[in-house]
Amino acid sequence: SEGDRGNSTCIKAELSASFSITYDTANGTRTVVVPLPGSAVVGVASSCGGDGRFPSLVALFGDGHSLGLSFSSNVSLYSVANLTLQYNLSDVSTFPEANGTDVVTVETTSVGMVARVNTTYRCISASPVIVGGATVTFSNVTMEAYMTGDDLSPNESVCTADQSFTTAPPPSPSTTTAAPAPVPTPPGTPTQGRYSVSNSNGTVCLLARMALQLNISHFSASQNKTIQEVVNLLPNQTTSSGSCDPTSATLVLTQGSATNLSFLFTLNTTSNRYHLTGLSVVAAWPDMTVSLPLAEECQLDQDSMLIPIVVGAALAGLVLIVLIAYLIGRKRSHAGYQTI
Known part of the structure; x- marks a missing residue:
């Protein structure tokens, strides 16, 4: 998705996202997972800011659903300052048996997407963001705001989750003997x-x-x-x-x-x-x-x-003891002299 400023691009984002949303039904609550489809389009509410407004990118999808990201910056950094999720409970294909038909809007300022100015923010790892009664999980994010040109900057700011993974160097072509499997x-x-x-x-x-x-x-x-x-x-x-x-x-x-x-x-x-x-x-x-x-x-x-x-087992043993005692007592009652 892109946000335009005249004939130039000020925001560009390529990302995957899914939304885990809990809603009320007649029998309690239900949770659905809604993916952000590839058919999502940039909404008219997107802008490059100005006049006291932050730059924002709004993606519209499905039957009345939207995801909005607004940005802020200082001298050296820019970040996602606000995330807004809007979902339409009257969309019965997405929210079956929903109690209401309201359009619900939830938002948060705790997003955690920060990059250096004039760099591309990259985060391949899954990054969940809790917003109201929903969770938005981003992955494969490549994004830049406050762009100075039409293309993403070749310089990248990599998220912390991606930095925690290291890639082992490929084996040397001259190696002919298979190395033993490394101990995890x-x-x-x-x-x-x-x-x-x-x-x-x-x-x-x-x-x-x-x-x-x-x-x-x-x-x-x-x-x-x-x-x-x-x-x-x-x-x-x-x-x-x-x-x-x-x-x-x-x-x-x-x-x-x-x-x-x-x-x-x-x-x-x-x-x-x-x-x-x-x-x-x-x-x-x-x-x-x-x-x-x-x-x-x-x-x-x-x-x-x-x-x-x-x-x-205890009850079975007790029954057996009573039965044995009864048989012994009955045998003794016939011993000795008999009455004529």
């Missing part, structure tokens, strides 16, 4: 993240602060054997979604397109306490031959099956 470096202690689920009115109904580390065994296609991988979830690359009902709640954590964790919480209406009743992990890493769902029964649930087994 342990990921270390995972970082604590803050994950939440909100109702359509923006009220947080589920909040979790936790550090997550996955220890997964799977068959490696490259090594032709089963290996064990330890992976930390990175909060700045993980999006949260889910739903809340009167007696249950779901938290779904997604890191990129390869890892998905789902937590199911259930409320015990008698004790008025909630507990974790389900946990599933779906991983689709490049070296896997198949995607692996992982779900393991917790120790407490395993122990809970032991109790009825022990009680049943």
Whole structure:
């Protein structure tokens, strides 16, 4: 998308985005994931600023939906100062069984896209931004504002998430002996993240602060054997979604397109306490031959099956003792002299 100033371009952006939106239905809440389509167009509200206004880029898509980015700058840096998401609940194909037909507008100033002036902002990694009751996840972003020409600057400001990845140099062509597979470096202690689920009115109904580390065994296609991988979830690359009902709640954590964790919480209406009743992990890493769902029964649930087994065995033993005592007593009653 581009924003024009006369015959010149002042904003240019090439990006992918998806929107995780929670809304009300007659049966509670529902969460949908809406991608930004390639057919999105630049809206008339886009401008290059001036007269006290910030430069802004507004992309229109679907039936009354839009994504807006406004920019600000100082002497050395420019940034996305405001993100605005507008979605139309009357679009039944996107929001089935929605309670309302309102056009909802949510916005945030905590976007985290900053670049040096006269450089192109680049961020390939998935970058989630929480805005109201929705989460906007950007990826493959190449963008520049306050442009001095019609083309993106060849100089780049790379986001922090991309800087954390390093690329190994290609092997030397003269090498004839295959090197042994490198031993993976342990990921270390995972970082604590803050994950939440909100109702359509923006009220947080589920909040979790936790550090997550996955220890997964799977068959490696490259090594032709089963290996064990330890992976930390990175909060700045993980999006949260889910739903809340009167007696249950779901938290779904997604890191990129390869890892998905789902937590199911259930409320015990008698004790008025909630507990974790389900946990599933779906991983689709490049070296896997198949995607692996992982779900393991917790120790407490395993122990809970032991109790009825022990009680049943005790009752069976008690019945056996009573039966033996009855037979012995009956035999003794026929001993000795008989009455004529």
